[in-house]
Amino acid sequence: MDDLKSKYLGLIAEATDENSLEELRVQALGKKGEISLQMRSLGQMTPEERQTAGPALNALKDEINSGLIAKKAALADAALDERLRTEWLDVTLPARMRPKGTIHPISQVTDEVTAIFADMGFSVAEGPQIESDWYNFDALNIPGHHPARAEMDTFYTHRAAGDNRPPHVLRTHTSPVQIRALEANGAPIRIICPGRVYRADYDQTHTPMFHQVEGLAIDTDISMANLKWCLEEFVKAFFEVDNVELRFRASHFPFTEPSAEVDIRCSWEGGVLKVGEGDDWLEILGSGMVHPKVLQAAGVDPSIYQGFAFGVGIDRIAMLKYGIPDLRAFFDSDLRWLRHYGFRSLDVPTLDSGLSA
Numbered sequence: 356m357d358d359l360k361s362k363y364l365g366l367i368a369e370a371t372d373e374n375s376l377e378e379l380r381v382q383a384l385g386k387k388g389e390i391s392l393q394m395r396s397l398g399q400m401t402p403e404e405r406q407t408a409g410p411a412l413n414a415l416k417d418e419i420n421s422g423l424i425a426k427k428a429a430l431a432d433a434a435l436d437e438r439l440r441t442e443w444l445d446v447t448l449p450a451r452m453r454p455k456g457t458i459h460p461i462s463q464v465t466d467e468v469t470a471i472f473a474d475m476g477f478s479v480a481e482g483p484q485i486e487s488d489w490y491n492f493d494a495l496n497i498p499g500h501h502p503a504r505a506e507m508d509t510f511y512t513h514r515a516a517g518d519n520r521p522p523h524v525l526r527t528h529t530s531p532v533q534i535r536a537l538e539a540n541g542a543p544i545r546i547i548c549p550g551r552v553y554r555a556d557y558d559q560t561h562t563p564m565f566h567q568v569e570g571l572a573i574d575t576d577i578s579m580a581n582l583k584w585c586l587e588e589f590v591k592a593f594f595e596v597d598n599v600e601l602r603f604r605a606s607h608f609p610f611t612e613p614s615a616e617v618d619i620r621c622s623w624e625g626g627v628l629k630v631g632e633g634d635d636w637l638e639i640l641g642s643g644m645v646h647p648k649v650l651q652a653a654g655v656d657p658s659i660y661q662g663f664a665f666g667v668g669i670d671r672i673a674m675l676k677y678g679i680p681d682l683r684a685f686f687d688s689d690l691r692w693l694r695h696y697g698f699r700s701l702d703v704p705t706l707d708s709g710l711s712a
């Protein structure tokens with residue numbers, strides 16, 4: 356009996372899974388098990404023999420049974436421990452955020468320009484993209500016979516046969532918003548007007564739809580000096596450099612007098628644009644003092660009020676700042692391009708936290 360005991364307790368200790376435990380149980384305590392056969396042999400014993408052998412066999416049977424139960428529980432505990440170890444998950448880790456989309460460079464640059472001019476006290480004004488001939492041209496001192504109309508490659512809408520009113524146009528610039536904002540709010544005023552504009556033109560640097568931002572500041576005491584300071588502040592903040600040099604080149608626009616095109620000093624060394632150094636000049640915008648006829652057309656008295664206006668190509672300054680070579684790609688909706696040039700959606704440009712950082 357001692358041999359049986361040490362044999363089975365040993366085998367139970369060595370068992371590594373539930374199946375082998377079950378096999379051991381059958382082998383020892385099953386109908387034809389070793390212990391069961393011993394129990395059956397009790398019948399052939401003398402009463403005296405039976406008195407000692409009976410309780411001893413029962414005790415052995417109990418001992419093997421509890422050995423099996425204990426081992427089964429131990430195996431289950433070990434299996435659970437192993438599972439907890441391999442399926443471990445740190446639920447305190449921060450959620451991993453992977454926004455799929457990006458902010459288009461045009462939207463990014465519009466936000467950057469807005470942040471810069473908001474800091475100088477300008478608010479944002481908007482106007483329609485389908486504009487009347489009057490707002491787009493006449494009110495801006497571009498009468499019907501003016502060559503600027505032909506130069507602008509304007510898209511005209513269709514009028515029904517017999518309707519002799521001038522057709523509407525897809526606005527060719529953001530300047531008409533100057534008139535609309537003055538009509539709505541009067542002077543003094545300080546606004547910028549970002550938005551889409553349209554011209555029939557298409558090559559590496561022209562698309563039929565592009566973006567401009569117009570600036571307008573009207574008050575009783577505004578001069579070219581204010582224009583120059585504002586533009587310098589703007590260029591420094593936008594290109595994120597401490598020093599810039601602007602060159603005001605005499606020019607002509609029907610809606611400003613005097614008019615100036617503004618260039619910034621730059622270098623193109625190694626094909627990379629650096630603003631504020633070098634021997635090259637880069638034209639970035641048109642500007643001037645608002646023509647008295649334009650103020651008049653908007654219902655503002657030019658003998659009291661005067662001010663400056665400017666117009667910048669948003670796509671153009673986006674290409675310059677972010678080194679984007681082809682304008683047409685802006686509007687191709689090519690996901691690879693958008694992922695490469697797009698901006699993280701949660702980085703809102705502000706002057707204090709950095710425009711593009």
Ligand code: DAH
Nearest residue numbers: 528611641642643664665666
């Ligand atoms: N409207 C002009 C254009 O589209 C740009 C422009 C030039 C706007 C001078 C202005 C300005 O406000 O003063 O080419």
